[in-house]
Structure formats: structure tokens, C-alpha cells
Amino acid sequence: xxxxxxxxATSGLKKHFGGLRAVDGVDFSVMPGEVRAVIGPNGAGxxxxxxxxxxxxxxxxxxxSFDGSDITKLPAHRRVRAGIAYTFQITSVFxxxxxxxxxxxxVQRTLTDGRAVGHLREGxxxxxxxxxxxxxxHEIAGSLSYGHQRLLEVAMGLALKPRLLxxxxxxxxxxxxxxxNFVALVREVAREATVLIIEHNMPVVMALADRITVLxxxxxxxxxxPDEIRADAAVQAAYLxxxx
Amino acid sequence: xxxxxSPAKHYGLHAALIALLAVLAFLxxxxxxxxxxxxxxxxVFAMGYNLLFGYAGLLSLGHAMFFSAGLYGxxxxxxxxxxxxxxxxxxxxxxxxxxxxxxxFLALRTTGVAFMIxxxxxxxxxxxxxxxxGSWTRGDEGLVIAQGQRRLSFAGxxxxxxxxxxxxxxxxxxxxxxxxxTLAVVRSRFGRVLVAIRENEERTRMLGFDAFANKLAATVLxxxxxxxxxxxxxxxxxxxxxxFASIQYSILxxxxxxxxxxxxxxxxxxxxxxxxxxxxxxxxxxxxxxPGWNLSSLGIVGVALVLLILxxxxxxxxxxxxxxVRWLP
Numbered sequence: 001x002x003x004x005x006x007x008x009a010t011s012g013l014k015k016h017f018g019g020l021r022a023v024d025g026v027d028f029s030v031m032p033g034e035v036r037a038v039i040g041p042n043g044a045g046x047x048x049x050x051x052x053x054x055x056x057x058x059x060x061x062x063x064x065s066f067d068g069s070d071i072t073k074l075p076a077h078r079r080v081r082a083g084i085a086y087t088f089q090i091t092s093v094f095x096x097x098x099x100x101x102x103x104x105x106x107v108q109r110t111l112t113d114g115r116a117v118g119h120l121r122e123g124x125x126x127x128x129x130x131x132x133x134x135x136x137x138h139e140i141a142g143s144l145s146y147g148h149q150r151l152l153e154v155a156m157g158l159a160l161k162p163r164l165l166x167x168x169x170x171x172x173x174x175x176x177x178x179x180x181n182f183v184a185l186v187r188e189v190a191r192e193a194t195v196l197i198i199e200h201n202m203p204v205v206m207a208l209a210d211r212i213t214v215l216x217x218x219x220x221x222x223x224x225x226p227d228e229i230r231a232d233a234a235v236q237a238a239y240l241x242x243x244x
Numbered sequence: 245x246x247x248x249x250s251p252a253k254h255y256g257l258h259a260a261l262i263a264l265l266a267v268l269a270f271l272x273x274x275x276x277x278x279x280x281x282x283x284x285x286x287x288v289f290a291m292g293y294n295l296l297f298g299y300a301g302l303l304s305l306g307h308a309m310f311f312s313a314g315l316y317g318x319x320x321x322x323x324x325x326x327x328x329x330x331x332x333x334x335x336x337x338x339x340x341x342x343x344x345x346x347x348x349f350l351a352l353r354t355t356g357v358a359f360m361i362x363x364x365x366x367x368x369x370x371x372x373x374x375x376x377x378g379s380w381t382r383g384d385e386g387l388v389i390a391q392g393q394r395r396l397s398f399a400g401x402x403x404x405x406x407x408x409x410x411x412x413x414x415x416x417x418x419x420x421x422x423x424x425x426t427l428a429v430v431r432s433r434f435g436r437v438l439v440a441i442r443e444n445e446e447r448t449r450m451l452g453f454d455a456f457a458n459k460l461a462a463t464v465l466x467x468x469x470x471x472x473x474x475x476x477x478x479x480x481x482x483x484x485x486x487x488f489a490s491i492q493y494s495i496l497x498x499x500x501x502x503x504x505x506x507x508x509x510x511x512x513x514x515x516x517x518x519x520x521x522x523x524x525x526x527x528x529x530x531x532x533x534x535p536g537w538n539l540s541s542l543g544i545v546g547v548a549l550v551l552l553i554l555x556x557x558x559x560x561x562x563x564x565x566x567x568x569v570r571w572l573p
Contacts, residue, residue: 056450080452088450094443105440108433109452120433160451 005068007032007194008053008084008164013062015048015218022048024218025062030164035186035195037209039229041238045218046198047089050166053196054086055079066164081113083163087156087170089198091149095142099152102141103127106159115161127159130185147174154182158189165189167197171204183207206230214238251431254573258427261510262420269412279524281412283517284419285476286496290504290512291426292469293497298507299435300462301442305360306347306367308493310467312374313339314474319484320380323387329396329405333475340471341464343370348463352456364494371489386485394479411480418476419513422469427509429465430573438462439507470497499545503552505559509573514560522548 006029015023022045030036038046051057053064055076063072071079080086094102107123110116116123128134131151136144141152150173157165167186171179179201186195186208199205205212205226212229214222216238222229229235265284272280289311296302317339321327327335351362375383396403396414403410429435437458440448449455478484487493496519497512504515526544530537556563565572 054450056446075454077449077452077454080450086450088447092444092447094440094447096443097439101436101439105436105448105453106451108436112433113452156451 004031006030006065007034007067008196009065010053011063011065013049013052013064014060015045015052015057016060021218023052023059026215026218026220028213028220030194030196032163032194033190034210035190035197035208037205037212038196038198038215039200039205039212040215040221044215046215047168048218049215050086050168050196050198054084054166056086080109080160081115083115083161084166085157085160085162085164086166087153087168089168089172091146091153093141093149093152093156095140097141098137099128099133099139099141099144099155100124100137102152103155103159106156110159110161123159127155130158130188131155132181147178150174151178151182154185162193164194164196167195167199169198169200171199171201179204250571253571254427254431255424258423258509261513262416262423265416265419266413269409269416274408277408277412279520280517281408281415281480283520284415284513285473285480286500286520287513287516288419288422288476289470289473290497290500290516291422291509292466292473294501294506294508294512295426295429295438295469296462296466297498297501298511299430299442300438300459302352302459302462303360303498304351304363305491305494305498306351306363306365306370307466307470307497308489308491309347309367309370310340310344310470311474311477311493311497312370312489313343313467314471314476315478315484315488316374316381316474317471318475319387319389319478322389322393322478323484324380326393329394329479330398333472333479336471336475336478337468340467340474344464344467344471345460348460348467352459352463364491367489367491367494371486371491374486374489381484381486384486386483386487389478389482389484391482394482405480406482414480415476418472422472423509423513425469427573430509434458434461499549502549502559505561505563505565508559508561508565511559511561518560519545 009029011027013023013026026049038049040046052059055074059072063070065071066082066084103124104120107120111120125134128137131154133148133151133155136148141149144152150170154170171182174182183204189195197208209226211224212226213220214229214235221238222232222235268280293307296304314336317336318332321335322332347363347366351359351366354362374381391406394405396405405411405414437448437453441455441458445455500515500519501512502515503519504511504513523545530539530544558566561572
């Protein structure tokens with residue numbers, strides 16, 4: 001296993017906003033096929049960290065490599081084409097366009113890049129069906145319920161045929177039933193893609209993650225299998241605020 | 245907007261409109277016949293503007309320079325170099341393409357209000373440059389293209405573009421071509437990306453699209469279409485003057501598009517036509533209803549626009565689409 005190149009790796013990754021060290025020297029790697037959860041208290045730098053990986057923001061220092069090649073300087077849209085998909089924490093669908101058009105944008109990208117073949121419509125319907133939105137394709141995205149907009153966001157991510165799918169708090173605002181379907185969906189996705197998931201819902205994390213990385217104050221506090229993390233005293237302290 | 249809806253409806257509707265305009269050539273009284281020829285050319289200008297403003301969401305206040313690039317590209321080569329109609333028209337298109345590429349490259353680094361100001365500033369530079377090179381352009385006074393030059397001869401056919409009927413059909417041919425091109429672009433994947441950029445640029449980028457490259461492509465396409473309108477205007481109406489590069493001609497296409505409906509393929513024609521008749525008739529109406537007040541017809545336009553924005557912010561066809569005909573492209 002040691003010979004396998006990590007799909008995504010960061011080295012000494014930093015992002016400072018003025019005096020705030022949102023991400024402060026993170027060394028991190030995820031193996032292909034893994035489902036990795038990133039957890040941590042509010043303000044730990046989780047969203048900033050994955051935003052650096054997908055290229056929405058530029059790092060202050062450090063490097064990022066994807067499948068062995070350095071992507072630190074690559075603009076976001078080129079990273080998406082290379083296979084890194086990001087779904088937004090704050091739902092960011094095209095609210096004036098139909099659900100169909102939202103997903104069609106993602107599908108036509110993969111068709112143009114030659115990462116997918118076939119007809120636009122088939123690709124769109126596949127992603128909408130996987131997220132249970134197939135019967136809502138003509139609805140305007142902005143008029144969908146919040147839960148359905150979250151799922152549409154995930155459908156767009158899936159339709160990009162990513163090698164690395166980054167999900168930023170995907171279950172926020174979903175009902176229990178929807179969360180159950182969502183967990184099944186991510187398991188399905190994980191058969192073909194590597195998944196990096198930021199999540200606050202611990203049952204979801206425990207059900208999905210192969211490994212967990214805990215961030216606190218911009219640094220990696222702990223990393224390991226779910227059982228190890230659950231037992232880690234430092235993690236409990238960070239979450240519960242108890243003196244160690 | 246959705247490439248999902250039936251192509252037959254879309255193309256059928258546009259073909260019907262083109263057929264209607266062709267029939268009108270034989271029915272319209274002489275004065276209105278001339279108005280329609282002019283409006284069709286100006287509607288091409290509006291369609292070019294709509295592509296960038298309506299679909300890609302970029303509000304330029306400098307499109308007079310693209311119209312004028314075509315106008316002067318064709319006019320100067322005809323007057324000073326004695327070029328024929330077709331090469332002069334091509335010169336207009338090339339001028340528009342080069343100018344919009346350069347302006348787009350610089351101005352697209354900005355967004356929103358800054359984009360409006362930067363485009364307006366460049367257009368003003370263009371306008372003043374016309375006076376600086378007054379020995380060729382003759383500034384405000386402008387240039388008149390000799391009647392004898394405004395002929396098109398090919399394959400044994402000799403068309404006199406100064407004759408009203410030929411001129412009408414030349415205008416209709418250009419209008420139809422640009423209308424169909426616009427419809428095809430709007431229905432295409434490129435069109436969907438432009439709308440996506442207008443709606444949410446960051447999300448579009450995170451779907452793997454190069455927002456800058458797409459906006460630049462839209463700017464050049466818009467610039468070339470506006471230049472085509474300018475070149476046709478010079479050739480068909482025989483006059484090239486600096487007025488067409490003034491700020492007024494940057495504002496007009498915005499008003500036409502807003503009136504007809506931004507991001508609708510047929511809105512530009514509707515807006516241009518209505519605005520023309522509104523200005524045309526308001527002078528007489530004001531004289532008849534408010535004699536002695538000596539009001540400017542532009543006041544009527546202003547009032548009409550305020551009412552429009554208050555009650556129909558999506559323009560005429562935008563409102564029609566929203567309320568009744570959802571499939572309207």
C-alpha cells in the first residue's frame with residue numbers, strides 16, 4: 001500500500017487572513033478510494049481548508065498535490081476539469097434555472113472534457129435519479145425545498161464525475177429520512193470516487209468515514225480510524241471544551 | 245433558455261417573424277417601409293447588445309464604439325480607399341472583432357459598476373479619437389458615401405442598395421441571419437454557460453468553466469454583431485458620423501433591450517421598433533395635447549421608461565414569458 005500515491009496531499013498548507021491563522025500548516029493526505037471525514041469545532045478552518053484544495057482561495061504558503069502532480073497554482077476551473085468537485089456549504093445552485101439546467105452545466109463540462117461520453121440528457125437524468133430528483137427536473141431550483149436544493153447541489157457534484165468529491169456539510173438541513181438516503185448515496189459514490197466530507201452529524205461521520213481528520217484552530221489535532229478518534233481525549237476536549 | 249424545450253417551436257416562431265417582415269415589405273406605406281429598414285439594422289445592434297447584457301449579464305455603457313467600429317470600418321474604406329460593399333462590410337466586422345477583443349481583455353478584469361465605467365471610458369476615447377483624426381473622419385459633419393459605391397454585384401446580379409426595396413431586403417437578410425445566430429447561441433451549451441455566469445459566476449467557475457474566457461468570447465461575439473449593424477448602416481444609409489459613437493448610442497441599445505425584454509431573442513426588435521415610434525409620434529402628440537408647452541419628446545421616452553421599470557422590469561417579452569409563454573427563448 002505504501003507505494004500508492006495519495007490522491008490528494010497537502011504539505012505545510014497555510015491560509016492567513018490578516019492575523020487570523022485559519023489554516024496553519026496542515027500536512028494531510030487521502031488515499032484513492034477512501035472516504036475521509038474532516039471534523040472539528042466551528043471556526044476550526046474546515047471550509048477554508050477544503051476551499052484551498054478545490055482552488056476557491058489561494059494559500060498563503062504550502063503546496064497541494066493531486067494524484068502526484070502539484071496543483072497549488074492551478075486555477076479552480078482547471079482543478080474541476082482534473083477531477084476535483086466541490087459542493088458548497090451554503091447552497092449555491094442557480095436558483096433561476098431549472099433543476100435540469102443546473103445539472104446540465106456539470107454534465108456538459110464532462111462531455112467537453114471527454115471525461116464522459118453519451119448524451120447530455122442521459123447524464124443529467126442519471127445524476128438526478130441518483131439523488132431522487134428525477135421527477136423534479138423542470139422545477140426552478142429556487143423553488144425547491146431546502147433539502148432538495150442540497151440534493152441538487154450534490155447532484156451537480158456527482159455529474160462532474162469527480163475523482164475527488166468534496167462535500168461541505170451536505171446533511172445540514174436534511175430530514176432524518178433524507179440523511180439515510182444520503183448516506184446510502186455517498187456509499188454508492190465512494191465505489192468510484194474518493195470522498196472528502198466535512199460533517200457535524202456524528203452518526204453520519206461514523207457510518208461513512210474510513211478515516212477521520214480532526215482540525216482545531218487551523219491545525220490537525222488528531223487523525224485515525226473512527227474508533228480511535230472517538231476514544232481520543234484531545235478530541236473530546238476540543239469538542240466539549242473540557243480541560244484536558 | 246432551457247435547451248430542453250422543443251427546437252421546432254423556437255425555430256418556427258422565428259421563421260414566422262422573418263416571413264412576416266418579408267411580407268410587410270410589400271404592404272407598408274413608403275414612410276414606414278423606410279422606418280422598418282432602419283429599425284431592423286438597429287435591432288441587430290440591440291441583439292448584439294442583448295447577448296452580452298441580457299444573457300451574460302454584463303452591462304456595458306460603451307457599445308457605441310463597437311457599432312461605430314463597423315460604421316467607420318466600412319465607411320472609411322469605401323470613402324478613402326474606394327472599396328466595394330463586401331470588402332468594406334468585412335473591414336467593419338474585422339474592426340469590431342479586434343476592438344471588442346482588446347476592450348474585452350482589459351474591461352473584463354472589472355465587474356458591475358466598474359465594468360460600466362471602464363466601457364464608457366473606452367467608448368469616450370473612441371469618440372474623441374474620431375475628432376482627433378478629423379482629417380479622415382470629418383468628425384461631427386461626417387462622411388457621405390457616394391450612391392454609385394453602394395451597389396452589390398455578384399454572379400451577374402447587380403443590386404442597388406440605395407433603392408428602398410433592395411435596402412429593405414438587405415436589412416432583413418442581415419437581421420434574419422443575426423436572429424438565427426442569436427437563437428442558436430442561446431440554445432447552445434455556450435449560451436447556457438453565459439446564463440450560468442450571469443446567475444452565479446463563482447458556482448460556474450466551480451463547475452469547471454473558465455468564466456473569463458467565456459465572457460471574452462461573448463464580448464467579441466457581441467462586438468462583431470454590433471459592428472455588423474454599424475457596417476450595414478453605413479452601406480445602406482450612406483452616412484458615417486461621429487454622433488453614432490457618442491454616449492447616446494451606448495445608452496440606446498440598453499433602452500431598446502430593456503423595453504423589449506432582456507434575455508429574450510425577439511425583445512431587441514420589439515424594443516427598437518416601439519422606441520422608434522414612441523419618439524417619432526410623441527412630438528406630434530405633445531403638440532396636440534399640450535400646445536405651447538414646448539416639451540421635448542425625450543421627456544416622453546423618460547416617462548415611458550420609468551413606467552416600464554416600475555411595472556414591467558423584465559420588459560415586454562420578458563413579462564410575456566414570465567406570465568404566459570414559458571417556452572419563449
